[in-house]
Amino acid sequence: MRVVIADDAVILREGLARLLEARGLTVVAAVADAGELKRAVAEHAPDVVVVDIRMPPTHTDEGLRAALELRREHPDVGILLFSQYVETRYVKDLLAESAAGVGYLLKERVADLDDFVDALRRVAGGGTALDPEVLSHLLGGSRGALDGLTPREREVLALMAEGRTNDAIARRFVVSGRAIEKHVANIFAKLGLPPSGDDHRRVLAVLRYLESA
Structure with missing residues (x-):
């Protein structure tokens, strides 16, 4: 399974890449901003991307907006939002046509790497992985x-x-x-x-x- 990671925190980005590689996944790119993410997906055609929501330059919702663009332009690529924040803006747009191939997990609530890898595989295979706390906020x-x-x-x-x-x-x-x-x-x-x-x-x-x- 081919993975692109997008997170501006270099330790988390590189650390996650090494952990996933150790589990047998292929990390084809690990990038720091939304622009690099879109270029990496176009170049490497991954099975799934792991995207932080808040990235440069404003650290608000660049990752989420990039995920929406990827959903439109590369519908076969699974998208796993991986953030320490619950951000509902645009998330329903991301899920508008189908929740298949979309996930949203909170960094602080992932306690087991095997569970994370399992979620990543589900999303890459067209499944869904939504954290209950995210669902709670979406339901309002x-x-x-x-x-x-x-x-x-x-x-x-x-x-x-x-x-x-x-x-x-x-x-x-x-x-x-x-x-x-x-x-x-x-x-x-x-x-x-x-x-x-x-x-x-x-x-x-x-x-x-x-x-x-």
């Missing part, structure tokens, strides 16, 4: 389309938004896979997502979750 406390969900169904949907499989969710709650399948089926039904044989219903459910803000 609004219930909206989620009114009919039970508390456990909301918890299951939040884990789906992180990109977790049914088996992983079952292990988290220490229940059977069949129990989680029932919760997921109920979520699809309550959100108006009829059976289609298409795994993208999980992504559509996550988008309904985000749209409820």
Whole structure:
């Protein structure tokens, strides 16, 4: 898997590159600003990019705006926002058409490198990895389309938004896979997502979750 890292903090940038290389990933570029990021993606055609939100020159939202451009110009490249800040501006635009291939993790909440690599692989493969705290801010406390969900169904949907499989969710709650399948089926039904044989219903459910803000 080919990765581009964009972060203006040189120690984090180079350190993360070495850690990912040690896990068998290929870091084709590690850059410090949004302009270099766009050039690196055009040159190397990576599977996924890791992007800090706040980068030079203003250290506000350059990384996020660059991610939006990459989403439009290189739709096959997975995008994992990796920041110490929760910034909801533009994030819904990033997820507007599909949450597939998009992730947003908070630096301070990543305690295990294997979990980070797993999230990176999911995003590169077209999956989703959204931190629960990010989801909480995106929802803004609004219930909206989620009114009919039970508390456990909301918890299951939040884990789906992180990109977790049914088996992983079952292990988290220490229940059977069949129990989680029932919760997921109920979520699809309550959100108006009829059976289609298409795994993208999980992504559509996550988008309904985000749209409820």
